[in-house]
């Protein structure tokens with residue numbers, strides 16, 4: 018089972034709209050604040066931040082700005098979207114697949130709300146590659162396999178998109194048409210959100226999966242926006 022956005026044929030404009038809405042919702046909810054605080058206080062951390070599966074790049078740039086401790090930020094994705102980036106930020110315009118790319122110990126890698134896009138074997142492969150390279154990786158999952166999360170995502174993809182889009186996203190005629198007149202945005206955000214919840218794992222499942230990986234920390238953190246799971250290598 019794959020999210021629509023993970024197919025090559027998924028239209029570019031729907032991918033951009035979807036990733037912008039998800040990125041904005043995530044940062045406005047405050048769900049990444051525990052990660053920001055964690056990064057702020059960690060001392061032995063590379064100075065170059067690298068956001069894997071960056072999507073719109075909105076959460077990556079927000080974390081870069083709020084931590085204020087990294088020299089540069091690189092954003093990358095298998096399906097890069099065209100976005101504005103701030104100073105010291107680079108968005109790699111070519112496709113970067115986390116399953117085949119080379120990791121570097123000079124970077125602090127983050128993967129936000131994307132680990133569930135991979136099956137268990139692929140997740141272990143990403144961790145193994147980072148471990149071999151001696152690279153720091155912090156994964157944050159903001160979905161859990163629960164009824165509450167399923168209902169939250171269902172409401173966010175439907176009512177949330179209709180009510181919040183003008184307030185949190187840059188409006189355009191195209192966005193207006195595909196949100197309100199032909200609501201494809203609601204449809205794809207809801208379908209992908211629900212597929213993602215079905216593929217998500219609990220903290221217990223992750224702990225069991227990573228029993229053989231040394232030096233890995235798996236923690237469930239609470240925020241007002243809901244729980245997040247942080248996996249740190």
Ligand SMILES: C[S@@+](CC[C@H](N)C(=O)[O-])C[C@H]1O[C@@H](n2cnc3c(N)ncnc32)[C@H](O)[C@@H]1O
Pocket residue numbers: 022023036039040043069070071072073074075076093094095096113114115116128129130131134
């Ligand atoms: C739910 S989005 C999360 C985007 C962003 N991190 C955020 O928090 O808003 C998942 C992202 O993973 C990307 N992705 C999926 N498979 C990938 C792969 N093999 N390599 C790199 N990126 C991938 C998708 O293109 C998509 O942008």
